[in-house]
Amino acid sequence: MVGQSQHGFRRSGPRRRARAAAEAATMAVLSACAAAWLTGCAYTYDDGLPPLGQREASASAAAEASASAAAAAASAAAQGRGRGWYPQNAPLDELFEGRVLRSWARAMLPDESGLSLDFGAAALRPGTPPQTLHAAAPAGTATVRFVCRGPGAASVTVRVGDAVPLALDFGCGRAHARVITVPEAGTVEIVFAAVGDAPSNVAFRLTRP
Numbered sequence: 001m002v003g004q005s006q007h008g009f010r011r012s013g014p015r016r017r018a019r020a021a022a023e024a025a026t027m028a029v030l031s032a033c034a035a036a037w038l039t040g041c042a043y044t045y046d047d048g049l050p051p052l053g054q055r056e057a058s059a060s061a062a063a064e065a066s067a068s069a070a071a072a073a074a075s076a077a078a079q080g081r082g083r084g085w086y087p088q089n090a091p092l093d094e095l096f097e098g099r100v101l102r103s104w105a106r107a108m109l110p111d112e113s114g115l116s117l118d119f120g121a122a123a124l125r126p127g128t129p130p131q132t133l134h135a136a137a138p139a140g141t142a143t144v145r146f147v148c149r150g151p152g153a154a155s156v157t158v159r160v161g162d163a164v165p166l167a168l169d170f171g172c173g174r175a176h177a178r179v180i181t182v183p184e185a186g187t188v189e190i191v192f193a194a195v196g197d198a199p200s201n202v203a204f205r206l207t208r209p
Helices: 002-044 052-083 098-108
Strands: 116-124 131-137 140-149 153-160 163-171 176-182 186-194 200-207
Touching: 098 116, 098 140, 098 200, 116 131, 116 186, 131 200, 140 153, 140 163, 140 186, 153 176, 153 200, 163 176, 176 186, 186 200
Parallel strands: none
Antiparallel strands: 116 200, 131 186, 140 176, 140 200, 153 163, 153 186
């Protein structure tokens, strides 16, 4: 029995070693394949996002850009609401009316100083009565700014009580300004009239000097 046990041990030793070697080789091959497969996945996988270490900075930059764009859009919208819109390329003999007229007038005579006392606009047509606009003003000096839009000119007359501190014809296309004296608080009349056969839009703004 002892001899058989020893004889059997001598037979089984090489087989075990061969099997162990084969298993080790198989595991090595499998491990290498698994490593290669994982490496290939890590290299080719793309979720469309920056690397993990850069995602927070990228997200912060995107948020700042979005906030900046929103602020710019809000500012543009606020300006649009404040000054309105008018067709800048419209023919000069095509008169503006209503909201478009006032939008044009605000664009041409903006209240940049914040000292505006009053503001008005009108449309003049040849052969029609002059347009009389009114402004409330305190006693003292004031500046009348006026402008017309058309192919020609218009006239403006300013009355303060019985006094006429301003009366003249003026060309269209640019703003004009004159300083007047208001003897006492009250109403200032600004009278616009067409000159010749040309229609025009007119506007004024009365401000403190």
